[in-house]
Amino acid sequence: MQSMILQSALNHLLEAHQIDIRPLDGKTVYFSLQDLPIAVNFICTNDRIFVTTDATINADVDIKLKSNVFLKLIQGEDLTELLRQDKIMIHGDVKTAQLLVDLLQQVEFDFEEALSKFTGDIVAHQVGKIAKKFKSSDNSLASIKDKITNFLITPKRFH
Amino acid sequence: MENTTHFGFKDVATQDKQGMVRSVFDSVANKYDLMNDVLSFGAHRLWKHYTIATSNVKAGDKVLDIAGGTGDLARAFAMKVGDTGQVVLSDINAAMLGEGRKNLINRGVPGVAFVQLSGEQIPFSDNTFDCVSIAFGLRNVTDKDQCIGEMYRVLKPGGCLLILEFSKTDIALLEKFYDFYSFNVMPQLGKIIANDEESYQYLAESIRKHPDQETLKQMVLDAGFGTCEYHNLSGGIVALHKGIKV
Numbered sequence: 001m002q003s004m005i006l007q008s009a010l011n012h013l014l015e016a017h018q019i020d021i022r023p024l025d026g027k028t029v030y031f032s033l034q035d036l037p038i039a040v041n042f043i044c045t046n047d048r049i050f051v052t053t054d055a056t057i058n059a060d061v062d063i064k065l066k067s068n069v070f071l072k073l074i075q076g077e078d079l080t081e082l083l084r085q086d087k088i089m090i091h092g093d094v095k096t097a098q099l100l101v102d103l104l105q106q107v108e109f110d111f112e113e114a115l116s117k118f119t120g121d122i123v124a125h126q127v128g129k130i131a132k133k134f135k136s137s138d139n140s141l142a143s144i145k146d147k148i149t150n151f152l153i154t155p156k157r158f159h
Numbered sequence: 160m161e162n163t164t165h166f167g168f169k170d171v172a173t174q175d176k177q178g179m180v181r182s183v184f185d186s187v188a189n190k191y192d193l194m195n196d197v198l199s200f201g202a203h204r205l206w207k208h209y210t211i212a213t214s215n216v217k218a219g220d221k222v223l224d225i226a227g228g229t230g231d232l233a234r235a236f237a238m239k240v241g242d243t244g245q246v247v248l249s250d251i252n253a254a255m256l257g258e259g260r261k262n263l264i265n266r267g268v269p270g271v272a273f274v275q276l277s278g279e280q281i282p283f284s285d286n287t288f289d290c291v292s293i294a295f296g297l298r299n300v301t302d303k304d305q306c307i308g309e310m311y312r313v314l315k316p317g318g319c320l321l322i323l324e325f326s327k328t329d330i331a332l333l334e335k336f337y338d339f340y341s342f343n344v345m346p347q348l349g350k351i352i353a354n355d356e357e358s359y360q361y362l363a364e365s366i367r368k369h370p371d372q373e374t375l376k377q378m379v380l381d382a383g384f385g386t387c388e389y390h391n392l393s394g395g396i397v398a399l400h401k402g403i404k405v
Contacts, residue, residue, distance in 0.1 A: 001390075004213050011215060025317075028405075043386065043403060046289060046317025048215055050403055054388040 003040055007051035010042075014049065019106050021049065027096045030059035035066045042100065061092035063100075074104050164301055167364030176301045177277075181252055183299075183358045184228075188254035190353040192229050192262075197352060198345055198359075204231075206397050207294060210323045211235045213390070213401060219243040220289040223313065225278045225306075226250055226296020230259035230271070236290070237268050247283075249274045250296075278306040286315045294323040298369040307382040314404045320384060322375065325366040326391070326398035333394045341366065372398045 014021060024044035032039035041057050043050040065073070065088040073082065079101045082088045090097050163170045166179050187194065195203045210232065216222055218241040224233045226249070233248035240246055248263070248271050250256040260273050276282055278293065278300050291310045300306045310320055328334050341363035349359025370378065372389050375398070379387040385405025389398045 004209070004390075007215060008212060011217070015217065026405075041386075043405065045403065045405060046315060048217065048317075050215055050319070052386055052388050052401075052403075054386045057386050 002038065003051040003053050006040065007049065010051065011048055014103075017106060019103060021047065021103060023099050024096065024103065027061075027093075027099075028057055028059045029096060029100050030057075030062040031100075032062075032064050033067045033070060034064055059092065061090060061094070061096045063097055064089040073101055076105055165368045167361045167368065173301060177251070180299045183361055184252040185254045186355050187349075187353055187358050188252070188258050191255065191258060192231075194349065194353055194359075197348060202393055203295075206323060206392050206399070207231050207235070209390070209392060210292065210294065210321055210399055211239070213399060214239075214290055214292070214321055215319055216240060216290050221245045221247075221287060222290045222292070223247045223281075223283070223288045224249065225276075225281070225291065225293040225310070226299070227292075227294070228252075228255040228259055228296075230262045230268075232292055232294055233259065233271050234263060234266060234268050236292075237263075237271050242270065245270065245272065247272045247274055247288075249276045251275065251277045279309060281309045281313050283313045285312050286318075287313050288318055289315055290319045290321065292321040292323070294321075295325070297322055297324050297375075298365050303370070304378060304382065307378055311382045311384060311402075311404060316404055318404045320379065320400075320402040320404070322379070322400040322402075324375070324398065324400075325369060326375075326389075326395055327371040328391075328393075328395035330394045333396070337396060372400075375400055 013019075021044055025047075027044050029042045029044070030039070031042060039053070041052050041054060041059055043052060043057070065082075069082060069087045073079065073088070079088070079098055083090065162173045164173045164176050165171070166176050171179065184191075199206075214222075214236070216236060216239045218239070220240045221244060222233075222236045222240060224236065224246065227233050228250055230248055233246050236246045248256070248259050250259065253275055256273055256275055263271050274282070278296065279302050291314055293306075293310070297303055297306065307320075307322075314320060328337060342360075345363055346356045346360045349362075350356035353359070369375075372391065372395070376387045376389055379400055379402040382402075383404070384402035387400060387402040389400045391398050
């Protein structure tokens, strides 16, 4: 299921941003996030990307990294710099890895838009609003804790 | 017994199977959609929806749906490929293809071509389609390896094969219920709704004779596909095999 969702979202974004994936044609990239149960192959072929969990494929390059490093990468951080800091492990054709990173950096991730494909616009918008609230707070957990504490001490203020 | 194959639990002459399968579908064609809804409690719609979502088909693609029957997949594919793409709905059985044509016309789905063909001898050139699908059809094909080989041939490099078919569940309790349901309830429902108990007895038997998930995966790889993975649906009652011609 995860590969299907990832594949749909990724191809939707590539199409929406009219990103040319021909430089990666015929390449397979094994990609795993070490702190999450995500390990997939990106097969770039026929002008699209297939996402598969088939472990028997011979990939051109293996990329292993943590989720926070992945986020930095798609936000534009330099691959070479992350490699130098040992935050990302690459085995195989580094040029292919760089091409994939270049491609991902071209995509402007619109979380709400991607989510709406599966949940519909209203749910996606609500989830997006909640996510933005969390993001806008410097310390969301502390803020929630404070609010709960205040409520327990002086519940009338919340009426 | 070299030239025999199975038709449900029976062994029959290989050259006879196609005609026997044709009789089954001639008999059930006009009640096919209703029976699918009743027998699967509507789950076949979800299985097909998942198949479409997994297909990676996009605008402008060429899609061939084999054993496409009443046109559920073809209709969804037609929406995806749009005006610039093409969908071919095919079936070996004229009655089923007729039902498919009627359904798509009634629903106002334009641009779908209808071709009566055997999956064992697909009358299209090599490297023609971006996606080839077969839903609940492969188990009725006499020579499955030949059919998978033909689907491989007509797919473009990078094309995607989708096989949606009944399979084997490995959940013991579900298997017991499913066996009881298949051999006791399904034929009776077939008798009541479609006035045809035998065809639904064949359906239950043919499912048990169909290769399991791993065997079918190996058949797809043996045909030349660079990768094949399967997704179990409803606990493995149905599996979707997806092969890519790398």
